């Protein structure tokens with residue numbers, strides 16, 4: 001198990017273009033070796049202006065060396081859980097599938113359509129213990145209700161938000177990648193009800209649920225994907241350009257949301273709604289659960305230790 005003397009309640013996952021939170025003060029770095037390997041990057045424990053501690057992790061590695069299909073997501077979630085993290089705030093660059101979601105806008109989605117291809121390890125319950133997590137609402141709805149107004153507040157000053165819109169109640173499509181979608185796929189996702197698209201929210205959100213953690217995605221729109229007939233389809237150049245313009249706003253959003261949420265999480269008002277839920281989602285009879293499975297699961301669920 002990883003150890004730190006600090007009480008760390010929130011984990012922040014930085015996506016493409018957000019490889020550090022240099023507006024906060026780093027106090028320690030931990031790099032736990034979990035039963036699923038090392039996380040994508042060491043966890044940097046950062047101090048908020050009011051004193052609370054959060055842990056930051058770069059999803060694709062600090063040098064962006066892990067493609068979305070090869071991010072060690074189980075290790076990332078287990079590493080956070082092992083140092084006491086209860087709530088994950090994950091940032092992501094997304095394509096827009098809707099005219100009114102402009103590049104530069106922020107989106108806090110509440111639904112997911114899975115278009116990954118089954119090549120990513122997507123569960124902690126694959127060997128020794130069988131469990132079926134409830135996932136109808138893939139994000140923590142209570143957390144979303146708190147995060148959305150805080151994102152709006154953070155972006156309200158013109159010099160920070162630069163007029164960026166904030167959207168809620170949207171559906172994110174998670175595709176496999178790494179190549180972007182064809183125009184036909186992009187149009188199909190629109191017909192399905194997708195509003196934004198990325199390559200990262202799964203299995204992250206699912207594994208957080210299995211680890212009984214609260215998870216929300218703060219997405220930044222970087223492009224219009226491939227569906228707009230009048231425009232060329234998305235390129236990585238376009239994504240990176242918008243991300244650079246937005247990195248400052250994202251750091252501000254992170255700081256504001258974390259500052260306000262920290263005491264609420266500490267008081268148990270937010271972020272503890274999933275604690276204990278996997279007990280009722282596990283179907284394996286106790287006498288069939290192997291010692292090895294228990295040992296592994298003790299990283300994410302204390303009642304297996």
Ligand SMILES: CSC[C@H]1O[C@H](OP(=O)(O)O)[C@H](O)[C@@H]1O
Nearest residue numbers: 015016068092093198199200239
């Ligand atoms: C760099 S374009 C595609 C890449 O960007 C998004 O990354 P993240 O979610 O980590 O911000 C998307 O999911 C893809 O992985």
Ligand SMILES: Nc1ncnc2[nH]cnc12
Nearest residue numbers: 093094095197198199225
């Ligand atoms: N158009 C797009 N498709 C998938 N992931 C993305 N990340 C940013 N833009 C994207």
